[in-house]
Amino acid sequence: MGKGGIVSLRAQGITVGYSYSVSHPGHEVLTGVDVELHPGEIVALVGPNGAGKSTLIRLLSRVLEPQRGVVTLGGVPLKRFGRMALARQVAVVPQGHESPQGFTALQLVFMGRTPHLGFLSPERRLDHQVVEASMLSTDTWKLRHRRLEELSGGERQRVVLARALAQEPRYLLLDEPTNNLDLRYQVELLRLTRRIAEGGRGVLLVLHDLNLAARASDRLVMLHRGRVVARGPAREVLEAARLRHIYRTEVTVADTEGGLPLVVPKL
Amino acid sequence: MPPALMQGGTVRIPGGSPAVRWLPIMLLLLALTMVMILATALGSIPIAPAEIFGAIGRGLTGELMGSHDIIIWQIRLPRVVMAALVGAALALAGATYQAVFRNPLADPYLLGVASGASFGATLVIAFGASLPLLARIGVPLTAFVAALTSVTLVVALARQGNQLPTLSLILAGVVLGSCLTAATSFIMFSVRERAAEVLTWLLGSFALSSWRKVAVMTPFLLLATVATLLAGRSLNVLQVGDEQAAQLGLPVQAVKLGLIVCATLVTAAAVSVAGIIGFVGLVVPHAVRLAFGPDHRTLLPLSLLGGGIFTVAADLLARTVISPTEIPIGVVTALAGSPFFLFLLRWGRGVS
Numbered sequence: 069m070g071k072g073g074i075v076s077l078r079a080q081g082i083t084v085g086y087s088y089s090v091s092h093p094g095h096e097v098l099t100g101v102d103v104e105l106h107p108g109e110i111v112a113l114v115g116p117n118g119a120g121k122s123t124l125i126r127l128l129s130r131v132l133e134p135q136r137g138v139v140t141l142g143g144v145p146l147k148r149f150g151r152m153a154l155a156r157q158v159a160v161v162p163q164g165h166e167s168p169q170g171f172t173a174l175q176l177v178f179m180g181r182t183p184h185l186g187f188l189s190p191e192r193r194l195d196h197q198v199v200e201a202s203m204l205s206t207d208t209w210k211l212r213h214r215r216l217e218e219l220s221g222g223e224r225q226r227v228v229l230a231r232a233l234a235q236e237p238r239y240l241l242l243d244e245p246t247n248n249l250d251l252r253y254q255v256e257l258l259r260l261t262r263r264i265a266e267g268g269r270g271v272l273l274v275l276h277d278l279n280l281a282a283r284a285s286d287r288l289v290m291l292h293r294g295r296v297v298a299r300g301p302a303r304e305v306l307e308a309a310r311l312r313h314i315y316r317t318e319v320t321v322a323d324t325e326g327g328l329p330l331v332v333p334k335l
Numbered sequence: 336m337p338p339a340l341m342q343g344g345t346v347r348i349p350g351g352s353p354a355v356r357w358l359p360i361m362l363l364l365l366a367l368t369m370v371m372i373l374a375t376a377l378g379s380i381p382i383a384p385a386e387i388f389g390a391i392g393r394g395l396t397g398e399l400m401g402s403h404d405i406i407i408w409q410i411r412l413p414r415v416v417m418a419a420l421v422g423a424a425l426a427l428a429g430a431t432y433q434a435v436f437r438n439p440l441a442d443p444y445l446l447g448v449a450s451g452a453s454f455g456a457t458l459v460i461a462f463g464a465s466l467p468l469l470a471r472i473g474v475p476l477t478a479f480v481a482a483l484t485s486v487t488l489v490v491a492l493a494r495q496g497n498q499l500p501t502l503s504l505i506l507a508g509v510v511l512g513s514c515l516t517a518a519t520s521f522i523m524f525s526v527r528e529r530a531a532e533v534l535t536w537l538l539g540s541f542a543l544s545s546w547r548k549v550a551v552m553t554p555f556l557l558l559a560t561v562a563t564l565l566a567g568r569s570l571n572v573l574q575v576g577d578e579q580a581a582q583l584g585l586p587v588q589a590v591k592l593g594l595i596v597c598a599t600l601v602t603a604a605a606v607s608v609a610g611i612i613g614f615v616g617l618v619v620p621h622a623v624r625l626a627f628g629p630d631h632r633t634l635l636p637l638s639l640l641g642g643g644i645f646t647v648a649a650d651l652l653a654r655t656v657i658s659p660t661e662i663p664i665g666v667v668t669a670l671a672g673s674p675f676f677l678f679l680l681r682w683g684r685g686v687s
Contacts, residue, residue, distance in 0.1 A: 131578045155584025162582070168574035170629035179572050183584030187565055235583070 077105040077158065077239045077270060081137035082127060097123045098294045100137070105239060105270040110261055112285035113274045114305075116315055119291040121274045122163060125241045128272070129160045141239075155183035159237035161229050163244050163274075167216035173227045174212035177203055180234025202233035205260060207253075221248035229257065239270045246280065258284040278306055278331045290314070303329055359627050363640035367419065370644050374415045374651040375407060379658055382407060417544035417608065418650040418664075419643040420552045422615050424559065424605040426642025428598040429616025430623070430635055431563050434570040435591050435598075436501050443602040443616035446508040446595070447485035450515035452606040455481025457519045457533050461526040474536065475551075475607040482603035485511060490595070499591055501577075538663035539610035541650050548608045559601035560639060566594055567632035574629070614668040615642050615649075618676045625679045645672065 082103075085096040098120045105111055105128075113121050126132040127139055130146040139146045141157055149157070159180070167176070180202065181195045203209040206226040216224060225248050232240055242261070246254045261271045261284065275281040281288060282302035290298040290305050292314045298305040306329045308321040318334040376384050382403055393399050394408035428443035436445070444450070455477040463470035469477065489511050493503035519537075523530045563570075569590050572580045581587050602616070623637045649667040656662060 126578070129582050131581050151581060151586045152584040155582060158582075160579075160582045162579060168571075168629065170624070171571070171574070175571070175630065176575075179575065179583055182568075182572050185568070187569065231583075 075107060075142035075238065077128060077139075077141050079103045079124065079127060079134075079137065079139045082124075082134045082139065083136040084123060084127065084132065084134045096294055098127070098134075101291070101294070101296055103128075103289055103296070105272055107238065107268050107270050108265055109287070110265045110271040110273060110285045112281035112288045113272060113291065114276070114278060114281050114288055115291035115297075120294045121291055122243055124291070125160060125162075125243050125272070125274065128239075128241055129158050130154060152183040155235055155237070157237055158239045158241065159232035159235040161225075161232045161240070161242040161245050163247070167219075167224055169217060171216055172212065173208060173214055173216060173219065173223075173230075174199070174203070176216060176227055177208075177212075177230045177234050180231040183235055198236060199230075199234050202230040203227075205233065205263075206230040207256070222250060222253055225249060226253065226257070229260075233264075237269065239272070240264060241272045243274045244276060245273065246275065246277065254280065278311070282306060282328050282331075303327065306331055356633055359633065360636050360640070363637055363644065367640050367644050367647070370647050370651075371415050371419060374418075374647050375411045377651060377655060378406070378411060380406060382411075387412075413546050413549055414541045414544040414650070415647055416549050417552070418541050418647045420549065420556055421541075421605040421609045421612065422619075422642040422644070422646025422649075423639045424552070424556050424601045424642070425612060425616040426619035426638040426645070427556075427559055427563060427635060428602040428605075429642075430620035430631075430638040431559075431570070431594050431598040432616075433620055434573060434631055434634075435594050436505065437574060437576070438501070438505070439621065440617075441505075442613075443598065443605075444512075444611070444613075445505065446489045446599065447512045447515065448482045448599060448602045448606060449611045450512040450519070451485025452478040452482035452603065453519045453537055453611060454485075454515045455479075456536050456607075456610075457522050460533050460536060461522050461529045475548075479603050479607035482606055483599065485515060486595075486599045486603075490592075497588055499588060499595075535663070536610045538665040539612035540661070540664055541609055542654075542661060544608075552604055552608055555601045555604035559597045562597040563594065563635050564632075566590065567630075567635055570594070570631040570635075571629075609664075611665060612646070612668060613665050614672045615646055618672050619645055622676055622679050 080102055082098050082101040083096060084098045101120070101124065103124065113124065115121055123132065127134055130139065130149075141149065141154075146154060177199050178191070178195070181191065181199065184195065185191065200209065203212060206229050208223065208226050208230050211219060211223055211227065216227070219227065225245065229242070229245065240261070245257055249257060258280065261273065265271050273281070273285060275284070285302070287300055288298070288302055288305040289296060290310075297314065298310060306321055308319055311317070311319045311321070311331060320332050320334065322330040322332060324330050372384050372387060375387050376382050380403075386403055387407055390399070390404045390407040391412070393404055394412070399405055399408055425443050429441070432441040432443060432445055433439060456474050459469050459472070459474045459477045489504065489507045490499065492511070493499060493507040495503065523533050569585055572583055572585045573587070573590065575583070577587050619641045620634065620638045623634055623641050627633055627637055646664075646668070649671055650664055652671060653662045653664045653667045
């Protein structure tokens with residue numbers, strides 16, 4: 069457990085690079101990145117394509133090991149957690165998710181119970197209840213008997229979110245979860261993440277839409293070329309000069325009534 | 336999740352109720368029993384099914400009476416049981432390999448079991464006369480050891496750190512397989528007087544079945560059956576890809592390695608007692624998947640039973656169609672299996 073009983077998910081001094089061969093060492097994808105996620109808050113991770121956002125999610129779920137630095141959960145390095153123990157703490161909604169042929173939505177969501185079930189233990193009543201609740205909260209219960217390949221991109225996205233919820237994690241990491249979702253489901257998903265955070269869980273949202281990010285999160289972390297270039301409230305992070313520099317795009321940033329910035333690109 | 340979200344209506348078990356899951360298993364079990372009785376009854380001398388049960392009883396107590404008892408107990412029954420075990424082993428291993436590699440073209444021979452076993456068997460058949468030590472070890476054991484050696488080599492070559500990348504495994508398997516197949520062909524070419532014998536072994540046969548071979552085969556099949564049936568849920572999770580499976584809490588590398596070891600052991604055992612029988616391990620799991628869906632908790636037991644049914648029937652055809660000549664079993668599995676599979680592929684979708 070961390071200081072003061074707060075169990076935070078924390079990346080410290082993370083450096084990681086993909087090397088393709090010995091002669092061609094590749095480049096660093098993340099350099100000295102520090103990110104901390106607390107229970108009950110929503111952090112939006114923003115930045116241009118290739119900034120290292122998805123790589124950070126892979127590190128925070130330990131499917132990638134950093135070359136330098138450490139990721140800890142409640143002060144304990146992720147390495148010390150077994151796969152199942154970690155999956156009870158951290159769940160991921162990946163960006164491009166494969167949908168195995170022939171499986172139904174319900175079968176996929178049930179896979180979210182993997183970390184709570186041993187190899188041998190049968191599915192208990194509790195597992196069924198959690199799966200149903202997860203599907204109801206993502207409005208996918210009515211799709212439960214449909215095969216994944218019959219679902220639209222947005223429906224599948226919500227089913228994968230339900231699977232992550234079925235893990236009952238303390239931290240939920242969502243990689244561009246609003247992709248493929250229409251306006252209504254974007255709003256519903258972001259409202260759902262708020263309810264999840266209010267329930268005491270930490271949520272990391274990778275979002276491209278800066279205006280959605282400003283409205284859906286408590287604070288922003290901006291990545292650019294593998295480094296954290298800004299962090300804090302939306303008003304401070306989304307400065308016109310910074311956005312122009314990072315996105316190499318002419319933008320204006322307006323103030324709205326709620327005090328949140330509105331980023332408008334010039335076409 | 337807040338408690339308010341935990342309330343809901345009816346709860347259903349995925350893949351239907353337990354009864355729905357068990358029904359196909361019971362049906363295939365019944366079909367396997369029927370086809371085994373039929374295969375024991377039919378042959379150059381037809382025997383009434385009623386006589387079979389009496390002969391089994393007398394065989395178990397060692398009180399065989401008359402020629403029918405001997406035909407049943409010493410010739411047909413070991414052969415039928417052998418075909419069922421080997422077919423079950425190949426289909427189970429095929430279903431496991433296809434799931435582990437998430438590759439529909441995977442079959443039990445993917446990692447070099449067949450080429451390794453062939454090489455070992457060919458060595459004994461070709462040089463056994465001049466190398467008494469090799470002859471004493473015998474074809475089955477040499478084939479078994481050679482099969483395991485080649486798969487171990489493939490896994491060792493493909494390993495990167497503690498990861499087993501699928502593509503490296505398949506490539507290493509294919510390349511080592513080609514190398515060993517070339518070596519086998521070279522031996523056949525060099526020792527031509529033994530080539531026909533080698534070819535007979537390569538194409539597979541149940542003609543030399545015995546209770547001893549059944550006894551050798553059974554523990555391997557039991558081990559693989561228990562291991563893969565326990566891993567049914569894990570195999571389902573593997574279908575979302577290694578990375579997501581890990582994020583869902585599955586110890587991916589350990590599960591994959593354990594399943595590869597079990598599937599390889601049972602395949603090597605099957606090959607060493609019956610030779611290389613193709614098609615069963617590739618096609619039976621696909622047929623089952625097309626008919627009953629992709630959930631490995633049903634796919635694996637149904638493949639096991641389906642492999643047994645298919646192989647017993649194929650062997651029955653192999654020894655009766657142009658009797659007294661026997662068609663190599665590998666020829667029958669491919670010739671009879673392809674039309675059946677193409678039928679399922681074209682019209683079977685609506686079944687599941």
